[in-house]
Amino acid sequence: MPLKKLISFNLFASLNDTIEYFNIAKVDKKFIMLGAFLSFLLMLVNLYSVSLLFPLANSLITKDFSILAKQPLIGSIVSKFPNLFSDPLILFSFFGLWLYGTIILKSALKYALFICTNEQSKKASLLVREAIFNRYLLFGKRFYDNTTISHLNHIMLNSTKSLKMQLDLINNIVVEVSSLLVSLGIMLSISWKLTILVFLVVPIHIVLSKKAKKGITTLSSEQAVAERNFTDKLIDILNCMPLVKGFSQEAKELDKFSKVNAIEVKKDTALQRRMQLFQPVQEILSTTTTLIVAGAMGFLAISDPTITAANAIVFLYLLLRVNPNLTNISNFDTRLASISPQSKMLKEIFDDTDKYIIKGGEREFNGLKNKIEIKNLNFSYEPTKKVLEGVSFEIIKGDKVALIGPSGVGKTTIINLLLRFYDCPKESIFIDGIDINEYQVSQLKSKMAFVSQDLMLFNDTIEANILYSNPTLSKEKLKEIFNKTILNETINSLKDKEQTLIGEKGANLSGGEKQRIALARALAKDAEIIILDEPTSSLDPKTEEKISELMQTEFKEKTVIVIAHRPAILQKVNKIAVLNKGKIIEFGTKEELEEKNVLKDYFKQKTN
Numbered sequence: 001m002p003l004k005k006l007i008s009f010n011l012f013a014s015l016n017d018t019i020e021y022f023n024i025a026k027v028d029k030k031f032i033m034l035g036a037f038l039s040f041l042l043m044l045v046n047l048y049s050v051s052l053l054f055p056l057a058n059s060l061i062t063k064d065f066s067i068l069a070k071q072p073l074i075g076s077i078v079s080k081f082p083n084l085f086s087d088p089l090i091l092f093s094f095f096g097l098w099l100y101g102t103i104i105l106k107s108a109l110k111y112a113l114f115i116c117t118n119e120q121s122k123k124a125s126l127l128v129r130e131a132i133f134n135r136y137l138l139f140g141k142r143f144y145d146n147t148t149i150s151h152l153n154h155i156m157l158n159s160t161k162s163l164k165m166q167l168d169l170i171n172n173i174v175v176e177v178s179s180l181l182v183s184l185g186i187m188l189s190i191s192w193k194l195t196i197l198v199f200l201v202v203p204i205h206i207v208l209s210k211k212a213k214k215g216i217t218t219l220s221s222e223q224a225v226a227e228r229n230f231t232d233k234l235i236d237i238l239n240c241m242p243l244v245k246g247f248s249q250e251a252k253e254l255d256k257f258s259k260v261n262a263i264e265v266k267k268d269t270a271l272q273r274r275m276q277l278f279q280p281v282q283e284i285l286s287t288t289t290t291l292i293v294a295g296a297m298g299f300l301a302i303s304d305p306t307i308t309a310a311n312a313i314v315f316l317y318l319l320l321r322v323n324p325n326l327t328n329i330s331n332f333d334t335r336l337a338s339i340s341p342q343s344k345m346l347k348e349i350f351d352d353t354d355k356y357i358i359k360g361g362e363r364e365f366n367g368l369k370n371k372i373e374i375k376n377l378n379f380s381y382e383p384t385k386k387v388l389e390g391v392s393f394e395i396i397k398g399d400k401v402a403l404i405g406p407s408g409v410g411k412t413t414i415i416n417l418l419l420r421f422y423d424c425p426k427e428s429i430f431i432d433g434i435d436i437n438e439y440q441v442s443q444l445k446s447k448m449a450f451v452s453q454d455l456m457l458f459n460d461t462i463e464a465n466i467l468y469s470n471p472t473l474s475k476e477k478l479k480e481i482f483n484k485t486i487l488n489e490t491i492n493s494l495k496d497k498e499q500t501l502i503g504e505k506g507a508n509l510s511g512g513e514k515q516r517i518a519l520a521r522a523l524a525k526d527a528e529i530i531i532l533d534e535p536t537s538s539l540d541p542k543t544e545e546k547i548s549e550l551m552q553t554e555f556k557e558k559t560v561i562v563i564a565h566r567p568a569i570l571q572k573v574n575k576i577a578v579l580n581k582g583k584i585i586e587f588g589t590k591e592e593l594e595e596k597n598v599l600k601d602y603f604k605q606k607t608n
Helices: 003-007 011-025 029-051 053-062 066-070 074-080 088-138 141-145 149-190 192-212 216-239 241-246 250-303 309-330 332-349 411-418 441-446 462-467 475-484 488-492 511-525 541-551 590-595 598-607
Strands: 371-379 388-396 400-404 429-431 448-451 529-533 559-563 575-580 583-589
Touching (some): 029 053, 149 192, 149 216, 149 309, 149 332, 192 250, 216 241, 216 250, 371 411, 388 411, 388 575, 400 411, 411 559, 441 448, 462 511, 511 541, 575 590, 583 590, 590 598
Parallel strands (some): 400 559, 400 575, 529 559
Antiparallel strands (some): 371 429, 575 583
């Protein structure tokens, strides 16, 4: 049976993955070369140390220590000091120390190889993490709409660990194969008959080993899925803890958690049991192989004078070394199987499929000159359900345009397309007569500032969150923005003022305070196109009125697109688009819509 079929581990796939990861991480190839060189030195030292066992065994059995003085390297030293080594006891002691020294050297080389591999793995993991994060930054919003944060966190942490394990495995197999070849070479020189017997017995050993570890690959994949589900559920519950407590659903969530927890523990326990069972089975098979060869050696020793006691001892010693080598090599597929799910997820991150990357064009965008035109815009997240259908209107530079309508009619989708969060259909949105897809995305966004409906804040200070849009803003300008967004009262009441940490997602602030920080961040950017998604929904009427005045002061010369559901903002705009079921049903000035009673009916509907 071919050795490749017997061993049957995915070594070549692992090598391809490792090469791919090296290319991604731009790992310095000198570490690979150094690792190969150390592995080669380790093989030579291993060969030399094993070769010293022959004369040592012969001298002990025959009581003739003169053979020790004829060995490579050590013989040249003995010949220079014949008087010193004339005493057999001194010669034997020196030989023992020499052999001990080769073992120390071998251990030192192993440690050096470990350091080299560890450094190589550390650099690879560091750079691959950066590469993964860079990919995360490239992915479109639609990707994040369909992917949990816990899943991405799992990939970042665990997949790079699998990379390190793969690198370690590749280096280990070099050492294991080298050691196996050295041992088999010496065994052939002792007795080709016994070595052939080893080759006949070992395949049986490997086949039985494969049967013993059957199912580990499947269990490993199932455990990885169970672990990911466990993490997803845990983070989901923790993120929604106020909701859980608000509706007194602690018992229900505990039940959900207990189920995924039980499945994960069950799968992990089953995997560990199967892997632990594999170890004693391997030991029994190795012992059986040794006993079979030892028995055959006894029969051969009767008729074959070349099999001396010393040769027999060395052969059995080498066989005991060969068994672990073969076990470790045959175990590579099991170890690779345990990390293959993480490796697969890591590879998927570097595949552009379903990542919704917004590439943009090459045209420079130096600012809005005339107008933004939306022409017959159709858009859908799913092929069977249209979100926007035939939407057409235009925004002249300096306009203050409000988008109103019931929830789910496509208002936020329009601004998300303007912000290039989603890939816009061609020839649907034009800026100064140019298709928005032709502009460089980064330049386009540099001229825009937005306040999202979902208030996004970092777990950082108030100041850091505001300066996120413009880190170079002066202290004086920052204080002005505090006053304009009515944040000064809040900041002055805090011990650390603007350096106060706001907690995860602004947990230490009220809804209105978070909204004012988001508005302050948009003001700090001083962009010429301002996009606001319900910017005053969490404000009290008095504060809302003051914030709404920004439309006629700070935003006076700017182009503003705002989603509004409250009257205060609508009093400050000059054009209004009314949407329903993904279509524009009315568009015009505030006065034109008031004449048609559109706004009156709308606010009556909102009030009811």
